[in-house]
Amino acid sequence: MQVKGRVFKYGNDVDTDVIIPARYLNTTSETELASHCMEDIDPDFVKNVKAGDIIVAEDNFGCGSSREHAPIAIKASGVSLVIANSFARIFYRNSINIGLPILECPEAVAGISAGDIVSCDLGAGVITNETTGKTFKAEPFPPFIQEIISDGGLMKHLIKRSQNYSAGAAE
């Protein structure tokens, strides 16, 4: 899976309260959640983000609450990939489960600035900063996790697998 977009860059410990403030958690609507994404840390994010754009951040991205609304809001805002030095563990698991691509790559974080155009081959974990021409290599997810992400999340993946299974059994 290939993604490409413009970079929004953030620092350490971006928490789920700034990704999607709890005052908006009275809904499960993806578009409504996306309309408040990053509001408390970057009020212009929603105005500027375009489909395919990429978030790059430093340590412990997504720390705090377990709200799955956080990766949902990011994905629904059009973001195609989050690259960070490290992720908080519940956010990490949630991102895989809802099909938001994420990669840990400190070299890329150091070599990418806000506004750069970045592309990534998710399967190979190769990140290219198109603005500077530099490339970086992240550890890609094992195939089964990549499949969950490309199917659009754990539930869609499970449905697809069970359909394939029944189709196979019928033959």
Place this chain on the structure above:
Amino acid sequence: MPMTMSQKILAAHAGLDEVRAGQLINARLDMVLANDITGPVAIKEFRKAGAVKVADSSKVALVMDHFAPNKDIKSAQQCKLCREFAGEQNLENFFDVGTMGIEHALLPEQGLVGAGDLVIGADSHTCTYGALGAFSMGVGSTDMAAGMMTGECWFKVPSAIKFVLKGKFAKNVCGKDLILHIIGMIGVDGALYKSMEFFGDGVKHLSMDDRFTVCNMAIEAGAKNGIFPVDGLTLEYMNGRFKRSPKIYMADNDAEYDEEYEIDLSKLEPTVSFPHLPENTKTQPEWGDIKIDQVVIGSCTNGRISDLRIAAKILKGRKVAKNVRTIIIPATNEVYLQAVKEGLVETFIEAGAVVSTPTCGPCLGGHMGILAENERCVSTTNRNFVGRMGHITSEVYLASPYVAAASAVAGRLASPDEI
């Protein structure tokens, strides 16, 4: 292969003789939990997967605590959705207004979780039950949905950090100061992906409520879980409450730990996390003169009876400072009723505080105590991120009930010695 306490619980639930750090396992769950915020997303995922029945209706708990009693129409809709799901699935552990309390105070109190259990909850503070000697961790709604469907969950077996406690707390110091001290020491990602295991002679001087507070905030150091060994106090707490038989697991003497810290409880001082991260801890005289507008005493961290007793002891015969809104929230109805019987509620009201029904409300900026621009709150809750309790310029100072109650009286951040 020697194992940590957390690893032993995981191995037992995966049907394995041993597990090692980094191993991926599938394990049987004793309880899965969600609330009125994460529940609706989990139910949506449950339906999306085409699931019809939960695997075991006695092992699912839904607690309406975050925006309940409902703060607005949308919140009411979310609770309604959970209520209808609970009815359809015959969930015996559905807790609505009247029976609900703040989930992580309620589940141990109702005996739904106990020693040796493996629990996941769609709430990050699910790690609280480690106080009972359980392995419990927060997950997202999709994992919760999968847990409801299958009664199982996959885990990556964590490595662990060992905390050896010795001595006992000085006056006006409690479990909250201990966990804030630890987070200040190792940072908000100091235990990322790991277990925090507590040991040592000092453990026996920690009340159950202290242990709940400590495990509750393990997530604030990035940990997967926090866990205490089971002792006489744990068994006494579970006696007459816990619906199943406790299972006691102990770490092997030669279990491997990534790091080890020794903490002398007698050396700890009242500790406060300054905005906007729990790791920004300070003790006096570093506090300076911080004028405040609000005090919150409650939450899954510090809304238990001993927290209210501490607050009442300080507020008894005193008045809260002018213009300091002091909001006290018993974590469950049982705690509330006990506080009424002991005269604590009367003390609070006479001091000029208000007492709310159980809710997570202000902790996450939901309702019942939202901060305006530039306002400051001393709170016994667990997070002080930007905008956590209201306006993005507002500030939250995390503290123990001792410090919170003293600050309410002083009108500024203060320790009990100062009033």
